[in-house]
Amino acid sequence: MAIDLNTYVDVQITSSTQGVSRSGFGTPIILGEVSEFSDRTKSYSGISEIASDFSSTSEVYLKAAAIFSQTPRPKTIKVGRKLADVNAKQQVVFDATATAGTFTLTLGTETTSAIAYDADAATIKTAIEALTAVTAVTVTVLAASKSLTIEFTGADASTSFSTFTAGVGSLTSVTSATITVLQYGSSVETWTTAITNIVDFDNDWYGMCITSKVDADILLVAASIQTLNKIFIALSNDATIPTSATDDIATDLKTAGYTRTGIIYSDDTDSNLDAGILGTMLTYQAGSATWAYKAVAGESITDFTSSERSYAIAKKCNIYHLAAGKNIFDNGTMASGEFIDNIIAIDFMVARIGEDIFQAITDADKIPYTDAGIGVIKGILDARLSSSVNQGIIDTYTIEVPTVADTTTTERANRLLPDVDFNARLQGAIHFIEVTGRVTV
Secondary structure: OOOOHHHOOOOOOOOOOOOOOOHHHHOEEEEEEOOOOOOOEEEEOOHHHHHHHOOOOOHHHHHHHHHHOOOOOOOOEEEEEEOOOEOOEEEEEEOOOOOEOEEEEEEOOEEOOOEEOOOOHHHHHHHHHOOOOOOOEEEEEEOOOOEEEEEEOHHHOOOOOOOOEEEOOOOEOOOOEEEEEEEOOEOOOOHHHHHHHHHHHOOOOOEEEEOOOOHHHHHHHHHHHOOOOOEEEEEEOOOOOOOOOOOOHHHHHHHHOOOOEEEEEOOOOOOOHHHHHHHHHOOOOOOOOOOOOOOOOOOOOOOOOHHHHHHHHHOOEEEEEEEOOEEEEEOOEOOOOOEHHHHHHHHHHHHHHHHHHHHHHHHOOOOOOOHHHHHHHHHHHHHHHHHHHHHOOEEEEEEEOOOHHHOOHHHHHOOOOOOOEEEEEEOOOOOOOOOOOOOOO
16 A cells, blocks of 8 residues: 555645545546446446446446536546445356357366256256355356356355356357356445445545435445545435424534535435536536536426525535526535535645645755755745635635744754645635615616
């Protein structure tokens, strides 16, 4: 595992605005129970690639379609694999129907005995179970022996076996066989464990949505994401959210004060607003756009009365509705009430400042512990903050650095430069306007 950048450059930015690799900030991830691939994540650049792994009715496909339907949309999305209780399953497809002869199946270094071209499922099962690596399988023969499926069962169910190979040289009319993994076996794991394992495998993503709308699942994911420099957009159909009730998921998230989870309420059980808004907003450069008032292509609105809207917004729950003839995402906040774009902007600055300074200290033969060397660090920070102004993240800033005389002997001996501070004001965005006018005659 790579050593974290914070080991060398500790960047901390606190937010009092309550009122990843560089490409990773624009990358959403869909987390769900996945058996279609074996790695913890897989990247996709279009819906056709998603369709090669997932059926058009699967939750992963529908979330991905919502993301790829946006204009603009991310160039790449990722799917994260949460392990489920799934049996490993492979399919063997011959290029023709055999009329005579035998074939073999090889798993790892073991090969079955010769299997007759017209063998039934029970015979093939016996041949496969004779391999020492296999305990039990279920075999299904289809299409007049042109194809068969092999499902590992019992103690083998959760094993991710290597892919079979087939020896077809002794078959008549058959020249090849294609082996496909239909499901990778696994044992069920929690959402918390899944996120930990995904981050260990691939940390180059930023915004997460999940295939579940279950309250308990959302709370587990929210707690995990709160410990990471990432965000989670959840979706709920709980009709008590836009009411005075206080036992709903939006209230729970607000009470927990989560600054990295945003909850959306929709009355459409087929909604994928969470994925759609991620697909829309992660295309923007950090700090350049508020999430409020955006339209989400392909997603239906929910009709709210004024009081229902007020209840939802008071619970820091986002909604998608019609206002003044336009479909808008309202109000663009995390469960804590912090605006989502502020969280992204701060995360971006933390990552970029850390990267900039680390790049400097690794590229140079050394940065001397002198006033001139401290000036180099100040210059790097100044350049990044100036860029953040141009990017729309901050408005004004000041920087304070110590002189060598301000540091202690111990700090210099340990080569630690303390007290590099800056103050900046986020640009934010105007969401509400009060206009007072007077007319006279």
